[in-house]
Amino acid sequence: MRRLTREFFARDAVCVARALIGARLVREVGGLRRVGTIVETEAYAGPEDRACHARFGRTAARRDLFGPPGHAYVFLVYGMHLCFNVVCASEGEGHAVLVRGVEPDGPGDARGDGPGRVTRALGIGREAGGVDLVTSTALYLAEQAGSPRVVAVSPRVGVGYAGDHAERAWRFFDPASRSVSRPPAGQIGLGLADPTRPTRRG
DNA sequence: GACCGGATTATG
């Protein structure tokens, strides 16, 4: 199973979010190995993106977000759920991809539909924050094994406060998977076209 | 030092 490289993550968050669908997320701690295939992601594209935590600037709490690509950025939402992100682009840009859904690709694999369920299913805690996913043996990403997947796009979930940025179709998911946080709605765009282009709401 | 509001989920 070939691991994803630094170069893979050193791209715009939208590109990485799209490319991460079908990749394998591996958590190995205390001799216990948990794996899930990524079926849903969202891109958060730095300080200009009004939905991205980078909009607060380079504070202590966002240190990992502004760190080098390929590292983990983990944060707590609503006082109870952890969200796992992969830092993208280059150091200081504050780009990240949120993993919102993983599905089993074999017996014993993990399933989680929704960011909070993903971290719980894989046993990703706050200690995972700042981990280098390119070199760590405890938490890393690997290439997809199976065939290429159809990737759908939609606006991101739960970012209604972000003004016009809320409309950007920066959520990517496998519409055939049952492990996506929200079932594919009627009019979704297919990621076969340029994923960086925003789509209209239906 | 308060106060507010989340990149959510479980339950009624």
Add this chain to the structure above:
DNA sequence: ATAATCCGGTCA
């Protein structure tokens, strides 16, 4: 529909 439950950003 609504509660649960931290914590950082914001403003005093």
